Amino acid sequence: xxxxxxxxIWVEHKDGMFLGEGRIQxxxxxxxxxxxxxxxASLSMSYKKAWxxxxxxxxxxxxxxxxxSTGGKGGGGAAITxxxxxxxxxxxxxxxxxxxxxxxxxxKLEL
Amino acid sequence: xxxxxxxxIWVEHKDGMFLGEGRIQxxxxxxxxxxxxxxxASLSMSYKKAWxxxxxxxxxxxxxxxxxSTGGKGGGGAAITxxxxxxxxxxxxxxxxxxxxxxxxxxKLEL
DNA sequence: ACTCGTTATTTCTTTGTAAATATAACGATA
DNA sequence: TATCGTTATATTTACAAAGAAATAACGAGT
Numbered sequence: 253x254x255x256x257x258x259x260x261i262w263v264e265h266k267d268g269m270f271l272g273e274g275r276i277q278x279x280x281x282x283x284x285x286x287x288x289x290x291x292x293a294s295l296s297m298s299y300k301k302a303w304x305x306x307x308x309x310x311x312x313x314x315x316x317x318x319x320x321s322t323g324g325k326g327g328g329g330a331a332i333t334x335x336x337x338x339x340x341x342x343x344x345x346x347x348x349x350x351x352x353x354x355x356x357x358x359x360k361l362e363l
Numbered sequence: 364x365x366x367x368x369x370x371x372i373w374v375e376h377k378d379g380m381f382l383g384e385g386r387i388q389x390x391x392x393x394x395x396x397x398x399x400x401x402x403x404a405s406l407s408m409s410y411k412k413a414w415x416x417x418x419x420x421x422x423x424x425x426x427x428x429x430x431x432s433t434g435g436k437g438g439g440g441a442a443i444t445x446x447x448x449x450x451x452x453x454x455x456x457x458x459x460x461x462x463x464x465x466x467x468x469x470x471k472l473e474l
Numbered sequence: 475a476c477t478c479g480t481t482a483t484t485t486c487t488t489t490g491t492a493a494a495t496a497t498a499a500c501g502a503t504a
Numbered sequence: 505t506a507t508c509g510t511t512a513t514a515t516t517t518a519c520a521a522a523g524a525a526a527t528a529a530c531g532a533g534t
Contacts, residue, residue, distance in 0.1 A: 327479025438509025
C-alpha cells in the first residue's frame with residue numbers, strides 16, 4: 253500500500269476562520285522574529301497577507317494573540333501574548349494527535 | 364466556548380491526490396444517478412470538473428473506481444465498481460471517527 | 475525638528491483556477 | 505444510416521484570490 257492519509261484541522265467561530273495551520277506558523281514566526289514584517293519575510297509571505305491574518309485572529313479572539321507597537325525605538329515590533337502561546341501549543345498538540353490517530357486507523361484498513 | 368474544530372482528510376499517492384471529500388461525494392452521486400453528467404448536475408458541478416475528478420481517481424488507483432460506457436442504449440452511463448464501493452465506506456468511516464476524535468479532544472481543552 | 479524601521483492601509487496589477495461554450499466520438503436501437 | 509443521450513476533449517471567458525507597489529502614520533532617540 254503506497255497511499256498516505258493526510259489531514260488539515262482548523263478552528264472556526266461564528267462567521268469564519270479563527271485558527272489554522274498557516275496562522276499558527278505565522279504566530280510562531282512572529283515569536284521568533286519579534287516583528288510582523290520579518291515574520292512575513294521568513295515565511296515568504298507578503299506583509300499584507302501576514303497583517304490580514306494577524307488582524308483576523310485578533311479580531312475574532314476573546315483576547316488578542318499578538319500585540320504590535322508602531323514607532324519608537326527600532327520602529328516598533330510585534331509579540332505573542334500569553335493567550336497566543338497557549339493557542340499555539342493547544343493547536344499543535346491536537347494536530348499531532350490527530351495525525352497519529354489517522355495513521356493508526358488507516359493502517360487497519362489494508363486497502 | 365463558541366469555537367468549533369473542523370477537519371478535512373484526504374488520501375494521497377506518489378504524486379498527488381487520490382481521494383478526498385469532493386471525490387467521495389462524486390462517487391456517491393454517480394452511484395445514485397447512474398450517469399456522470401447527471402451526477403455533476405446534482406452536485407452543481409460542471410461536467411468537466413466531474414470528469415477530471417473521475418479520470419484522476421481511476422488513473423491513480425490500482426483498479427478503477429468508476430466504469431463509464433459511451434454510446435448505446437440511453438447514450439451510455441457510469442457506474443461504481445466494487446472497489447469503488449469499498450473506498451466510499453472506508454473513507455466515510457475513517458472521516459467520521461476523525462470528527463469524533465477531534466471533538467472529544469477539543470472539548471478537553473477549555474479554551 | 476529629524477531620522478529610523480516598523481506598523482497600517484489603499485490601490486493597482488497579475489495570475490491561477492473555475493466556469494462556460496462548443497464540438498467530436500460513441501454505439502445500441504429502429 | 506439517422507437518432508439519441510451520453511462520454512470525451514479543447515478552447516475561450518470570467519472571476520476571485522494573491523501579490524506588488526506606493527504611501528501614510530507612528531513614536532523613542534538624537
